[in-house]
Amino acid sequence: MDLRFRDAVPTAEERDAVDALLGPPADGWRGGERDAAGLQHARGGHEARDRRDLLLPALHAVQDRLGWISEGALDYICRRLSVPPAEAYGVATFYALLSLRPAPPRAVHVCTDLACRAAGSGDLVAETTRRLGPAGAPVNGATWHESPCLGLCERAPAMFITEAGDSPSAVSAGPVNADEVVRAVRTGAGALEPEAPPAVSVPQAGSEDLVLLRNVGMVDPADLDAYRARGGYTALRRAFDLGPAGVLREINDSGLVGRGGAAFPTGRKWSATAAQPDHPHYLVCNADESEPGTFKDRVLMEGDPYALIESMTIAGYATGCHLGYLYIRGEYPRAEAALLNAMATARERGLLGDNVLGRGYAFDIELRRGAGAYICGEETAIFNSIEGERGEPRSKPPFPVERGLFGKPTVVNNVETLVNVLPIILRGGPAYAAIGTGTSTGTKLFCVSGSVAEPGVYEVPFGATLRELLELAGGVRENLRAVLLGGAAGAFVRPDELDVPLTFEDTRAAGTTLGSGVVLAIDDSTDLPGVLLRIAAFFRDESCGQCVPCRVGTVRQEEALVRLSAANRGAGANGHAAADIALLREVGQAMKDASICGLGQTAWNAVESAIDKLGTFQEGAS
């Protein structure tokens, strides 16, 4: 490509960070030293351009080493990968965790999202601001930011610390107080207590009833032998015995549906992908768990990483894939490390690679790290992100099973969905289908947080009631005001509706959704308009910006909520509340009807349900 570069020059360190990922430059035409022997020929073209998918990893490499991405560094990446600088800039600025302006090496992200908000992150932020200055201001080699949900809701309020350098680090912590935040900003994660083991997030750990969580807390997640001793990799052997068609039959028979929120039948998705004549096929594991209030996938990955690797291998086998991508959100360093270790050890033992288990099937996994963009969890945005494009959702049709990653047939599954494959293969589809209800089969993980005694991930068969789940979590701490089901894109349930069975069909009938399994209990000490405002701010920040209803609608929604909240506090005229609610409804309807993807389509759900079911902003309500 006839790319044009400006005059910025990368530092040796920036080059080194990129070269550590990509290897040395092929020649002087692609970022290398000008080589006297190579001035009369060049290899380039398609070859030079076909690793665009390494753009995001290369941006991470520089961000991790230097704490920010200078123009020289960006240009160097562009030379190495033949990517136009303007495009690379567009990609880099898409992600909240990448900085294109000078930033200190250490960044502390303090979660202000739903669960952390309920747990007092407001005071935490106020205190931090008082002691360190406003968010974003540099403090002695560090800076701190407010952050959307970090997926540590069972340990709210939480923070996430990244430290750039030769050996970059990223650490999650929670619950934290202002002292700890200040200490982290001033001296780094080393000054904190080590993070508690994954089992603390699973109050049921060790229980005989657990299916998906059975290994969490019971095995060393870094120990492949321990995993195998608990029956690991027997499902893969059984899958090889069944053959791809047999696996598909079991999955179909199991009635498994996707756990990412859309509840699409997994068997249908797999069968459709397997049947596509176009090759190669790709598997994408969606571990970009970013729905506020959701942390189940993190716990699975941290506590039982081999289960996911084995599940992906079976999924790849059944659908005709030889390469799977595991896309994990950037705020999950411990899960990422666990998975990288699991992949490496599995590879060493022939459980990934050219000849898995000696059965003649080749399959491997590439892990890709997100960089702070909720939208990349959308099933087509994740493709764009992996491909090195902006993580914008694609228009459907075509659907991923026809044209997905790199334009090829692709099966995309959420982490929890995939790990269900193991019990299905081991027990058989029909036996699995006997668990739960007729249309919601199996067990489900719920991310219980907020005003409960024991927040954490809980596994119950479909059909358990919300009340039973809350009781399992030690009951509600204070007077329950509402329960938010499904996260920011979900809807509220009133205290008088707690007997709703937790199934896809029953929650839908009750005007709410299971979504990603978020169960956020809100007591009456919580400022509900504030919760709604946080949800609105979240969507305004996380909208990719492609379509007008979502891009501008989320802005107008937040503005109206600001007015309504002010009026609610008595800080503004209340006379326009009805007009603003009407405005919200109209904007919300257009977002729901006309947005490209689920983000915009659901951005008004929670607000709508608060208004309609809880009476928020109505006369005399709060």
Added chain:
Amino acid sequence: MTQSVDLGLPTRLVDVTIDGETVRVPEGATVLDACEAAGLDIPTLCYGDTLTPKNACRVCVVEVEGSRTLVPSCSRQAAEGMVVHTDSERARHSRKLVLELLGSSVDLSTTPRADEWMADYGADPDRFGPRAEPVQAGARDVLHTGHHGEPDGATAATVEQPPKVDNDLYVRDYGKCILCYKCVDACGEQWQNSFAIGVAGRGFDATISTEFAAPLTDSACVYCGNCVEVCPTGALSFKTEFDLREAGEWDESRQTETTTICAFCGVGCNVSLHVQDNEIVKVTSPHDNPVTHGNLCIKGRFGLTHVQVARKERRGREPRED
């Protein structure tokens, strides 16, 4: 150059029902094509007849029976038996809201037909409150992705900002930008492959930008003006047009448009000269032309405009000898 190979295959036709009327269109045609065949005038903004539909603006949405959400007519292929309602309450509501959301956040004063559509749909962009003051030049280029200040609710946020005038050929007035992606697509892989601009940032803070918001003169821009050709709002315009508008002298009723052939290389690009008062004020190219598909290079787009000025100056200096 682009004549297609006739494979001799008959084009299959599909029947779709649009507002109760059955329309027959070739397989592969879009719902928008079918609507046009039915004589309907669906508003479009981000749709471009030379570009792959981005379906970002959503002003062309229609209701298709069996579809949970509304469907962008510009990109959805018409399928046999499809039943489409273009004028349903739901479809009209979303179109109206899209117009209002855009109208409240973007300067649509030079968007062709915007006023007409606003009236048709009863859109009232002012109902979100008074417009926020335009931000200072460059302020929207340095926003922190994923972080925004809480609004005060008193005003409606806009993208308005001063125009970027950094060269003599064309102007980027991003206060008029609806982020339709057409300029990016025309500059990128679909036509020009210069990739001088991309979409940067995210959500409402997204902008059309060079790398690090560098001035155009320091970017990969080759001034083909193919972005200007496809811009639906006048956010991108010829400097000549921009200056005439500023001076209040732009008058399309006094303009003629004549298509001829570019005077430079041998490719034979069709150039449409927009002439006001015997001056070329803008150069476009027919979108259905098999040579250009609406595209030109710097010489055809801008070199002709100035050649005339230069010639006049030179002629003015020289005595005539005929």
Added chain:
Amino acid sequence: MVLWGSNARDTHPIFFHHVLKAVNSGARMFAVDPRRTSSAKWADRWLGIDVGTDIPLANAVAREIIHAGLANRAFIERATSGYAEFAEAVEPWTLEVAEQVTGVPAELIRELAHAYATAERAQLCWTLGITEHHNATDNVRALINLSLLTGHVGRYGSGLNPLRGQNNVQGGGDMGAIPNRMPGFQDILDADVRAKFEAVYGREIQPRHGKHLTQMLEAMDEGELTCAYIIGENPVQSEADAAHTVKRLSELDHLVVQDIFRTATAELADVVLPATAAWSESEGTVTNSERRVQRVRKALEPPEGARDDIEIICEIARRMGHESWTYASSEEIWDEVRSLAPIFAGMSYKRLEDLHGIQWPCFSEDTLEPPYLHGRLWAEDPADRGAPAPFAALEHRPPVDLLDDDYPLRLTTGRRLDSYNTGVQSGGFSSPLRKGEAVDLSPEDVARLGLNPGERVAVISRRGRVVAPVRVDQALRPGLAFMTMHFPDEVDTNQLTIEATDPISGTAEYKATAIRIERLNGEDAVATEAERPINTEAR
């Protein structure tokens, strides 16, 4: 897609859009060019040959195709002649020998040969990198050889594509403005052709070839040609060895220049006839590089006193006593052309309008021919196939202007994106891309000569000397320099170039001049905006 001696990205940008469509759909592209041009940067393989070694490269590619068994034997036998002699001529050009002569690694030559021969469809495109040489015609024939060897000709998607540099250079030939053809490429030596035209023109047509431009200029030296009428051409600045051209034109008995600008050539004229701009102030047709005849239309009122070319020519004819030279419209003239030249017969103005132009040939108003030529070569019936296409056995003849210790650098010339030829048309707009003329040199040469980027230096050839700033260009390698002729008023590059012309086409060897660089002293050497390097790919 092979781009050989063409930087279409800059010189034919909209044509290159079509190339990029193919590339982005997976087509492979090879670029053969001494410079790593913006086109070459898109290529899967760039072969940076030494200037003037096109025939060795083409011969080596041919030899490799033959030896690898990739030649299209059936096509060669049925549709070509002279293969045996050709095969013998390329036999010495092994990959290794070619590497020695062209500077391109053998492996890349091999890759080009295999990719071209095995492609289902392949285009070979060239521009002045092939034709601005003393052996231009041989260069072209070397490329034709490759297409005949592989059968990449006369089929949809496969062919030879010389990219025309000017908007109607093809149309000029179409209309008979070449020394040997009547309109529609009808042979002037053919009595039947002449008779057809004579019947309409009412004049006898001389049964002999005229002179091409270079021959005309030479005829001026010999006093054979004493009067010139130049329409829309600026030879003083466009011809190689400018000083020589000025001398020739100055010594003519009478010089008439008809142009829309007061060009440097017009400055020498006895009479200047101000014309209207053919593309915007008159009606008519032009023919583009793909033989597409298209309408030009009047969009502007011409300045007072300027007159349409047709009007001027007819007026001169009438003053010479030919009263019949009156036409109501350009369409009437075009219809006369259509009646006399079968390849345009089907192109009514209406049809040109409706179909966005039509590629010739177009024999009748209800038909269109395929968009490619030479399809006859594939005909089953030998009668339809016609005369076989001849291979040419070609020898390597290096550039005339030899490099030696006094003139050690090879200067080659070309166009930049925003400018055009001598800048008469393109110099008048404010292009942000324009950085002024410079002598572009490799970083290695700039360092070796101890020059500072932006410093003004003397560029000296065996014929002339110009002063230009130095610019570093990573697209160049040691020993190779690049300049354009876009700014003759500042840097008259054609003072340097050699008037070594191809005997058949008459084109001069603009692409290969031997030069040296000398530093200037003091203020003359003051730095300029050429200080900033271009093509900064390496770290």
